[in-house]
Amino acid sequence: MLTKRDLLRSTAAIAAGAALARPSLLMAQSTPGIIEAKDIAEAGFIYGLPLVMNYAVMYEYAVDRTSGQFKAPFNEIKNEPNVFTYKDTAIVTPNSDTPYSFAWLDLRAEPVVLSVPAIDPKRYYSVMLCDGNTYNYGYIGTRATGSDAGDYMVVGPDWTGDTPAGIKQVFRSSTQFSLAGYRTQLFGPDDLDNVKKVQAGYKVQMLSAYLEQTPPRAAPIVDFPKIDKELAKTNFFDYLDFALQFAPEQDNEKEIRAELARIGVGPGKTFNFKDLPLEKKLEFGIGMKEGQRKVDEAVANVGKTINGWRVSGLPGDSAHYNGDWMKRAVAAQTGIYGNDPEEATYPFTRVDSDGQTLDGSKHNYTLTFPPGQQPPVNAFWSLTMYDGKSQLLIENPINRYLINSPMLSAMKTDADGSLTLYIQKDSPGADKETNWLPAPDDTIYLVMRLYWPKTEAPSILPPGEGTWQPPGVIVAG
Structure with missing residues (x-):
């Protein structure tokens, strides 16, 4: 599936033996020359990857x-009554600290109202609002609200209307489909029932239902194109073309x-990779491959190296990226749906x-x-183990995917009061x-998470x- 690291690499790989397809008259007449088309494909890949x-x-x-990862239809919430494990593969570097809740929002017909219950201030929670551009455009939760x-x-990009009484805050998505990602802190295995009670208080409803009014006319049914690992190899720009129709152009995207419009990609366009002649496919393939190489290189060099750790503040809202498409692509590949640094630093x-x-x-x-x-x-901190290649959680004999601060009371400290963690494939005894x-x-990929990091020294x-x-990771013995 697309979010696995191997697919991120293979997205840019074009099958050399692709059959010669019938030429597209539109493409033949209007596409740029070979070098220019390659450059546009490269820039478009970096822009479009998230x-x-x-x-x-x-x-x-x-x-x-039937995906095996299905949560719920649009505008319905799905509470996960457990933390993520190695069986969860749709998102790279998933958090296994906080049981998730998900609500994918279709904002085309009318806004959606998200209601949260009163939550014990000792229990950290957050609702991250992330749109189709992967901009974190708002937060509800312990730190933010x-x-x-x-x-x-939550309103769509084109919504105009009054804010009803009782609404504490309005958040505007830059795209018509959006994600509300909930994280609810779990203090330990025996705390799961308490988390479920909190989750039961999360409510998602359309504005008309909230106001007890007749709903507006439903938005048109969308024929969502199937996407999988193989399709993504050659159809990247088909999917970008599809996604852009729900993402009105912003000033910094002109x-x-x-x-992209010059190569037939964008709202109202009809880009179809399979209709391109082989030479055009190869141009696009070279551009995409170079784009992926540059993203990989930027991921490896992101932020500042401190004792072997890369420390950066990648995710954010539209103003945070300010048209830096590489920065946005790196944030997505490093871990899509990551928090703003003020909410969590990784x-x-x-x-x-x-x-x-x-x-x-x-x-x-x-x-x-x-x-x-x-x-x-x-709030709390954690250290999570991932497979170095896939960036997914790993199966292990004690079903432990992380060590976090709520576990400290059960852990042993050294004679001087320091805390030593043993990172290895076999039990240390x-x-x-x-x-x-x-x-x-x-190979190993380690991610530290600092939830609601302190701002004072x-x-x-x-x-x-x-x-x-x-501190650095040290080879034992």
Whole structure:
């Protein structure tokens, strides 16, 4: 599926033996020359990668009931009564700290009202609003709006209307389809029933239902194109073309949209990859491959390196990216639907403190937080293990995918008060198993999460420049 790392790489791979298809008269008459078309395809790939990745997740979660990852139809909430495991594969680097709830929103006909219950201030929660451009355009939750109950309205890009009484805040999506991603803190396995009670208080309803009025005419039925690993290899621009019809052009997109229109991609266009002659397919393939190479290179160099960790503040709203399409693509590939740095900051690493690739088949590792130097947060922190290739959670004998601060009371500290974590594929022994983070028998990808990081020193903010720094991963023995 599209969001797996191998697919991110294969998206740009065009089958060399593709059959020669009938030429498109439109393309033959209007497309730029070979070099220029390659450049447009490269820039378009970088610009469009987050939109296509988002579409793939939306398709699995809200459209295709047979996907194995389906959650709920549009404008209905699906509460996950458990944290994510290795079986959850639709999203790369999934969080396994907080049971998720998802509501994919169709905002074409009318706004949607999201209602949240009063929640214990000690329990962190957030509702991240992320649109089809992968812009985080708003937050509801402990940090952003507090712990009181409230009703919030989400509107589409073209909505004009009054804000009803009782609505605390209005959030505007830049696209007609959008995601509300809920994270509700779990304090431990015995806390799951309490999380379920909180989730039961989340409510999603159309504005007309909220106001007890007759609903407006329904939006037209959409024929969502099927997307999967194989289709994505050659049909990337078909999917981008489809997604853009629900994403009105913003001021900072005029240039890239105009270039895409020259190759037949955009609202009202009829781009169809299979109708291109082979030479055009190859032009697009070269451009996409180069675009993916540049994204991969930028991911490897994102942010600032601190003790082997990459520390950056990637995700944000439209103003945050300000037309930097590479930055947006890197944020999506690193972990689509990541939080703004103020909500959560994510140091990540694939290397030890000496810069050598982390590999559970070759070494055991330790990570030690000195006394009083655990990640400084208002909510909680965690360290999550992923497979180095797929960026997915790994199956392991104790079903432990992370170590987080709510687990500290059950963990052992060193004589000097420091906290040492054992990162390896085999158990470090019964006496150390409380501090064991199981690793794959292969390369390792580690992500630290600081939820609601503190702003006063010591702090990880601003990302890469803060006074708190993550300690390096050390080869054991």
